[in-house]
Amino acid sequence: xxxxxxxxxxxxxxxxxxxxxxxxxxxxxxxxxxxxxxxxxxxxxxxxxxxxxxxxxxxxxxxxxxxxxxxxxxxxxxxxxxxxxxxxxxxxxxxxxxxxxxxxxxxxxxxxxxxxxxxxxxxxxxxxxxxxxxxxxxxxxxxxxxxxxxxxxxxxxxxxxxxxxxxxxxxxxxxxxxxxxxxxxxxxxxxxxxxxxxxxxxxxxxxxxxxxxxxxxxxxxxxxxxxxxxxxxxxxxxxxxxxxxxxxxxxxxxxxxxxxxxxxxxxxxxxxxxxxxxxxxxxxxxxxxxxxxxxxxxxxxxxxxxxxxxxxxxxxxxxxxxxxxxxxxxxxxxxxxxxxxxxxxxxxxxxxxxxxxxxxxxxxxxxxxxxxxxxxxxxxxxxxx
Amino acid sequence: xxxxxxxxxxxxxxxxxxxxxxxxxxxxxxxxxxxxxxxxxxxxxxxxxxxxxxxxxxxxxxxxxxxxxxxxxxxxxxxxxxxxxxxxxxxxxxxxxxxxxxxxxxxxxxxxxxxxxxxxxxxxxxxxxxxxxxxxxxxxxxxxxxxxxxxxxxxxxxxxxxxxxxxxxxxxxxxxxxxxxxxxxxxxxxxxxxxxxxxxxxxxxxxxxxxxxxxxxxxxxxxxxxxxx
Numbered sequence: 031x032x033x034x035x036x037x038x039x040x041x042x043x044x045x046x047x048x049x050x051x052x053x054x055x056x057x058x059x060x061x062x063x064x065x066x067x068x069x070x071x072x073x074x075x076x077x078x079x080x081x082x083x084x085x086x087x088x089x090x091x092x093x094x095x096x097x098x099x100x101x102x103x104x105x106x107x108x109x110x111x112x113x114x115x116x117x118x119x120x121x122x123x124x125x126x127x128x129x130x131x132x133x134x135x136x137x138x139x140x141x142x143x144x145x146x147x148x149x150x151x152x153x154x155x156x157x158x159x160x161x162x163x164x165x166x167x168x169x170x171x172x173x174x175x176x177x178x179x180x181x182x183x184x185x186x187x188x189x190x191x192x193x194x195x196x197x198x199x200x201x202x203x204x205x206x207x208x209x210x211x212x213x214x215x216x217x218x219x220x221x222x223x224x225x226x227x228x229x230x231x232x233x234x235x236x237x238x239x240x241x242x243x244x245x246x247x248x249x250x251x252x253x254x255x256x257x258x259x260x261x262x263x264x265x266x267x268x269x270x271x272x273x274x275x276x277x278x279x280x281x282x283x284x285x286x287x288x289x290x291x292x293x294x295x296x297x298x299x300x301x302x303x304x305x306x307x308x309x310x311x312x313x314x315x316x317x318x319x320x321x322x323x324x325x326x327x328x329x330x331x332x333x334x335x336x337x338x339x340x341x342x343x344x345x346x347x348x349x350x351x352x353x354x355x356x357x358x359x360x361x362x363x364x365x366x367x368x369x370x371x372x373x374x375x376x377x378x379x380x381x382x383x384x385x386x387x388x389x390x391x392x393x394x395x396x397x398x399x400x401x402x403x404x405x406x407x408x409x410x411x412x413x414x415x
Numbered sequence: 416x417x418x419x420x421x422x423x424x425x426x427x428x429x430x431x432x433x434x435x436x437x438x439x440x441x442x443x444x445x446x447x448x449x450x451x452x453x454x455x456x457x458x459x460x461x462x463x464x465x466x467x468x469x470x471x472x473x474x475x476x477x478x479x480x481x482x483x484x485x486x487x488x489x490x491x492x493x494x495x496x497x498x499x500x501x502x503x504x505x506x507x508x509x510x511x512x513x514x515x516x517x518x519x520x521x522x523x524x525x526x527x528x529x530x531x532x533x534x535x536x537x538x539x540x541x542x543x544x545x546x547x548x549x550x551x552x553x554x555x556x557x558x559x560x561x562x563x564x565x566x567x568x569x570x571x572x573x574x575x576x577x578x579x580x581x582x583x584x585x586x587x588x589x590x591x592x593x594x595x596x597x598x599x600x601x602x603x604x605x606x607x608x609x610x611x612x613x614x615x616x617x618x619x620x621x622x623x624x625x626x627x628x629x630x631x632x633x634x635x636x637x638x639x640x641x642x643x644x
Binding site: 035040318407 | 462465468470471490491494495497498499503505509511512513514518522523525526570
């Protein structure tokens, strides 16, 4: 007879109670896993950012543009390998609820700088040839059922009017963190259309994406770029892509903190549930633990039986919780795809699930163990369920 | 293994009150003796049995068993000592309900270094001694009271301890089952030379003992040999 068999038999003496406890743990860990995945999704852009890219924007605010002429001066900075630029377009597809990120980008340089986006050569060529062409991420194309050659109209918000585009390519992410929900089109198309409207916004870009050869030199390059435009009418701030993305995420810091708090509260609640179950079970079996001690089982062996039972219950709940997290995350990710382009359950989240379950199993058993160790055998033997 | 009890005192504390249970108890138990402890409820006989078996500690006095003063042992040492030297038989059998008869009897052997095959051999032998080898896969709930007590006896003897302590072993059994159990204990005493210390209210059970000692209000009154009963 193995001790493990005793642990399982003890754990399932009250099948209903243990079953309900395991279901509680499963639901709690499912909630915990999803909340952690939401936090991960929030930071997915940060994780996906490349150390080989810097972002240069207007020092006053991202909403103020920079002159197109800066591109040549930035390119000449020592350590810079490539320069691309773009504008946040902010177009709406049919309805505001169909939100997705859409940018006007310099088509000649963009995909060379964003190598994590894989686009077939023929599609890229077709995109380059068609000034009204656009390329969408795989998930975005799937979401709206777009196919190559389809015409898509976006209603401009920052740049008024109805803007017509033709789908010329679909890109895929080379790694799981790559955002596959972005819509990019020719910056030239935007700029030339603005020219026709005699707008003052011609030859103005929202931001520059700067490729660098050595991430270790990022600080000196950012300083060098910014010093080029010091005291100009449009001073710049250059930062690593990671810092740039983190700046956006920081705006929703309070929400993330709240989600993190809720995720830990879930763990505390489940600790109370498991502690209650274990305490009830051990209390009902005080007599049996006294028998174990009488037979020569030392205090720590008895403690091991209680601890083991508690861990069996929590780890079973953990296993079911982890198993349920994957399909739940898929459903959640599909439903919230517009807001969380990357929604994957990370190994870190699973590790946290397992670690917290283990810790809950240990903590829940502490008080019953303490009581059982302190119990005098003669007193325990007198207790009958 | 000789048991020598000297000036043993034990009291309980309840609500700030000291309740004396055993006062100045001294006597010896010879190796292979079958001793019955009798007395009215609350006379301290179960407390005395618990002290001899090393599952309770006295306020003062000593209990020397096979040269070891068990009152001086730590909790861990006592647990180890009990596992090696004492077999327990309880009034309500105290079997683990989720384990089979075989697994219940095997429990004390988990603490030993015996292999699985050796454990199986010992358990089968113990169950054979109590006549339950054909019920080894039954759970306690599937056995009668007498059978449960026999499984408990098998569990008590499976490690081959020198001393068996029994607290009202027939207290929860009908007359026929009680006689079977007492017959079995008698055999263990005469054939296996086990020293048996038994607490009982039942004069029929006490008749199997060599010596009967009476306790009244924590004081040892007198001792009778079997012949004087």
